[in-house]
């Protein structure tokens with residue numbers, strides 16, 4: 001699997017930054033674009049020459065061999081020009097894909113670092129969906145712009161120059177219809193926008209009614225309201241169909257209108273052009289010139305209608321860019337001050353700690369009291385206990401989701417007094433819920449950072465499964481990871497935590513959806529990789545607790561901090577929990 005490395009965009013709030021980052025590709029676009037468009041006049045020129053040559057063959061001035069020679073030259077030149085076109089098209093596509101990816105990556109990095117409060121208010125899902133759609137429109141607008149600068153802009157210059165060269169006066173007269181076409185299309189545009197707006201509104205209404213019909217189907221059936229709902233749905237569908245047809249007619253009429261108005265110039269060209277050939281027009285033409293002029297004019301008329309499409313795409317892109325620009329600018333990307341290699345070794349000291357939650361009346365309710373112990377770098381603490389004894393709440397102290405009294409110190413500094421950035425520098429946390437984003441496997445692990453995702457997927461035994469997936473690391477996992485199995489979701493979340501590991505790693509039931517053998521392999525991998533870290537491993541499963549440096553057993557509002565051997569000797573509840581699981585394990589192995 002090749003590693004994808006994202007370049008960081010400097011000044012992501014400027015559209016020019018994305019063009020700058022893609023400079024090498026744009027150079028290829030420019031060279032191939034110029035060569036293709038410079039050669040664009042070749043077609044009509046050779047068509048004219050061929051027509052002229054054929055006329056000469058009939059008159060007996062030229063031979064069939066002369067026509068063949070000309071035709072072969074035409075094919076060779078045309079092949080080269082079309083080759084340039086293919087290179088240009090391919091590199092423009094590469095450019096827009098790269099820009100789309102860069103924008104998405106930057107936006108994603110910004111969004112996931114956004115203020116929690118703001119995110120909750122706006123809703124990450126809605127924000128992402130809107131913003132990602134805008135990114136697509138933007139990169140598509142940039143692609144069209146880059147393509148059309150050459151295909152329409154340069155080509156039109158070439159065509160106009162050729163037309164003026166062949167007959168200056170005729171070009172001015174025949175071209176009079178073009179501004180008129182623009183004027184009329186602009187008037188029509190308002191109708192198109194209005195019709196599109198109406199179509200979108202009825203589409204939204206239809207969506208709401210369909211969703212309502214589907215999600216409340218049972219209620220409507222039970223209470224005999226199905227018929228009324230079906231009628232309402234039918235009405236919305238009819239409305240949507242009517243508006244869609246109108247919008248399509250308006251939108252579809254734009255290009256033919258441009259074309260037919262601009263092409264009206266051909267009537268004048270045929271009239272004055274034949275006079276030119278006869279020697280009584282504005283200038284003297286032969287058959288070749290007449291054919292070339294007519295062909296160039298036809299191509300010019302088609303380009304004119306495409307120019308309108310270009311402006312539409314740019315306008316749309318501008319609106320989308322206006323929406324995502326503040327998101328790109330507003331959020332300063334706070335990178336961790338520490339790299340993986342610089343992680344500090346820390347000690348943790350608990351002194352007379354009670355932890356728990358505040359109830360509705362704002363009274364502190366302790367789940368366990370009087371915890372005093374310390375943990376050194378490189379040690380693993382297995383945390384277990386009876387149901388609802390506070391195992392998860394203990395881990396959540398480190399992400400400020402539960403509270404404590406007493407003192408918890410990391411390298412002598414009181415945890416409460418640390419800033420959220422400092423806390424983040426010290427602690428990484430994996431909770432019960434995988435909390436996967438509706439994005440690729442890669443992004444779910446990297447979270448906008450540069451990291452060797454393969455390494456972490458290997459570590460959690462997920463590489464092979466990802467390799468089997470159709471898009472490998474780019475496979476989209478769906479909302480909350482629905483497209484993955486429970487075990488895959490858990491391992492992906494673990495890979496993410498490990499890839500952003502800190503001095504203290506809190507893993508809350510990371511192996512609950514993983515089989516025992518895989519659990520063993522992953523645990524060994526973690527121990528090998530994170531020799532100097534403190535790992536607080538919260539678990540119901542105690543198979544590996546005998547290997548851990550310490551065990552914290554929570555029960556009856558208390559916590560026993562010891563090791564497996566001593567707890568087995570002194571605490572019956574712990575012994576019972578462990579024995580039950582070991583028996584279960586023996587039974588399972590017997591089954592195998």
Ligand SMILES: Nc1ncnc2c1ncn2[C@@H]1O[C@H](COP(=O)(O)OP(=O)(O)OP(=O)(O)O)[C@@H](O)[C@H]1O
Nearest residue numbers: 357358367385386387388389390391392393394401
């Ligand atoms: N945010 C909260 N506010 C108030 N009470 C909470 C909160 N979170 C958890 N609790 C309560 O604290 C108690 C301990 O919950 P916690 O999830 O920490 O236990 P646990 O030992 O991890 O449970 P389990 O064995 O089910 O995994 C429960 O009674 C729970 O209802």
